Amino acid sequence: MKRLAMFVAVVAVVLPAVTVLSRAMAQPPAQPANHEHLEELNWLIGRWIHRGRTPGGQPLVVRRSHDWALDGNYVTGVTKIRVDNRLVLVRRHMVGWDSEEKYIRSWVFSSNGDFARGVWQKTVGNKRIGKMSGLRPDAKHMTATVTYTLVDDDTFIYRSDLQIDGQPQPVIIWTFKRVASGN
Numbered sequence: 001m002k003r004l005a006m007f008v009a010v011v012a013v014v015l016p017a018v019t020v021l022s023r024a025m026a027q028p029p030a031q032p033a034n035h036e037h038l039e040e041l042n043w044l045i046g047r048w049i050h051r052g053r054t055p056g057g058q059p060l061v062v063r064r065s066h067d068w069a070l071d072g073n074y075v076t077g078v079t080k081i082r083v084d085n086r087l088v089l090v091r092r093h094m095v096g097w098d099s100e101e102k103y104i105r106s107w108v109f110s111s112n113g114d115f116a117r118g119v120w121q122k123t124v125g126n127k128r129i130g131k132m133s134g135l136r137p138d139a140k141h142m143t144a145t146v147t148y149t150l151v152d153d154d155t156f157i158y159r160s161d162l163q164i165d166g167q168p169q170p171v172i173i174w175t176f177k178r179v180a181s182g183n
Helices: 002-026 033-044
Strands: 046-053 059-069 074-083 086-098 103-110 115-122 127-135 141-152 155-164 172-178
Touching: 033 074, 033 086, 033 103, 059 172, 103 127, 115 141
Parallel strands: none
Antiparallel strands: 046 059, 046 172, 059 074, 074 086, 086 103, 103 115, 115 127, 127 141, 141 155, 155 172
8 A cells, every 4th residue: 555655656757747748849949038138139140251461560370160059048159369370368258138137248368368248239230349358367448449341241350459557558459250160
C-alpha cells in the first residue's frame, strides 16, 4: 500500500511538470523583447576586415566578428588588430538593450587590460554614435566618441575620437568590408 501511495504521489508531481514541458516544447519560443531594440544592428552581424597602414606606415589588419548571443538579447563581438602580421590587441564586445533607460549599452574589454562602457544614440539615417568611457591599466581615464556609418550592406566606416586623461589622441578612421562566408 505504501508503494502505491508513493507511486500516486510521484505521478501527481511529475505528470503536471511533463505536461507543462511538452506544451512549452510544442510552441515556438517567443522572441525576447530586448531583441526588438537590437534588430537595427542586424547589419553588423558577420565577419569584417579593414586593411590599411598605421601612421608609421606598417601594414595594419583589423578583423571584427559579431554574432547574436544569449537568445538574441545581446550582440557579442571580437576585434583583432594586427600590425606587421603580429597580433597586438584583442577586444571583446557585448552590446545590449537597457530596458530602464531605453537605449543601447555596450561593454568592451581589451587584452591590454583596458575596459570601457558606452551608451549609444540612434541618429538619423545610417549612423550610430556611441559615447564611451573607461579606464586603462595605468589608471588613466579614457573617453571616446565612436561612430559607425553604414555605407552599404557590405561596408561600414568606424571612427573613434579618443581622449586619454583629457588629451586628444589621433582620430582613427577605418573602412570595414564584409568577409564572404567561408573566408
